[in-house]
Amino acid sequence: DTGVSQDPRHKITKRGQNVTFRCDPISEHNRLYWYRQTLGQGPEFLTYFQNEAQLEKSRLLSDRFSAERPKGSFSTLEIQRTEQGDSAMYLCASSLSMTPAYNEQFFGPGTRLTVL
Amino acid sequence: GENVEQHPSTLSVQEGDSAVIKCTYSDSASNYFPWYKQELGKRPQLIIDIRSNVGEKKDQRIAVTLNKTAKHFSLHITETQPEDSAVYFCAANQGNTGNQFYFGTGTSLTVIP
Numbered sequence: 001d002t003g004v005s006q007d008p009r010h011k012i013t014k015r016g017q018n019v020t021f022r023c024d025p026i027s028e029h030n031r032l033y034w035y036r037q038t039l040g041q042g043p044e045f046l047t048y049f050q051n052e053a054q055l056e057k058s059r060l061l062s063d064r065f066s067a068e069r070p071k072g073s074f075s076t077l078e079i080q081r082t083e084q085g086d087s088a089m090y091l092c093a094s095s096l097s098m099t100p101a102y103n104e105q106f107f108g109p110g111t112r113l114t115v116l
Numbered sequence: 117g118e119n120v121e122q123h124p125s126t127l128s129v130q131e132g133d134s135a136v137i138k139c140t141y142s143d144s145a146s147n148y149f150p151w152y153k154q155e156l157g158k159r160p161q162l163i164i165d166i167r168s169n170v171g172e173k174k175d176q177r178i179a180v181t182l183n184k185t186a187k188h189f190s191l192h193i194t195e196t197q198p199e200d201s202a203v204y205f206c207a208a209n210q211g212n213t214g215n216q217f218y219f220g221t222g223t224s225l226t227v228i229p
Binding site: 044 | 150152158159160161162217220
């Protein structure tokens with residue numbers, strides 16, 4: 001499968017625990033985005049990487065959230081001290097900036113987080 | 117920042133009829149407007165996109181129109197089929213700068229056989 005992959009697909013955790021999600025973008029895609037989606041809403045931007053540099057973060061992203069893309073390939077999103085309000089689908093997307101179809105995003109299947 | 121509004125939130129059409137979904141945006145710097153289809157439990161998939169240098173783009177039964185002056189763009193689906201039933205999202209982006217994508221709140225389309 002050459003598409004965007006995410007792991008795990010589902011995560012159930014207790015409030016206060018830390019969780020980490022992984023995203024593997026399409027090979028050679030230099031841009032990677034993290035989104036959060038709740039039921040009935042569109043994807044909400046969290047953060048964006050170009051290669052290994054985190055270029056933009058949403059003002060909605062609290063300091064409990066941190067993301068990395070250490071080698072410009074896969075990325076991790078960590079949520080510390082989870083709260084029930086963190087329950088959502090976390091989507092990753094990647095794109096390649098240097099083609100005619102630049103900015104076409106390809107989404108991963110998402111990680112569904114449930115905080116009890 | 118950019119604000120994208122999408123209407124209607126739900127839409128039911130008879131099979132074979134057309135469906136139109138409309139979005140407005142606020143930031144004139146936005147110049148790339150993709151549309152995504154999301155089926156229940158699945159990832160959003162790009163179905164069509166348009167850049168601000170054109171006013172209309174077609175791909176078989178799907179078309180998108182853009183009015184830069186009025187800052188609105190629309191998705192048109194003709195000859196709808198039951199498999200078109202899904203949630204559709206519009207989005208706006210500032211092109212190759214890679215800035216964040218701003219999504220609408222979605223339209224749940226039901227095509228009645």
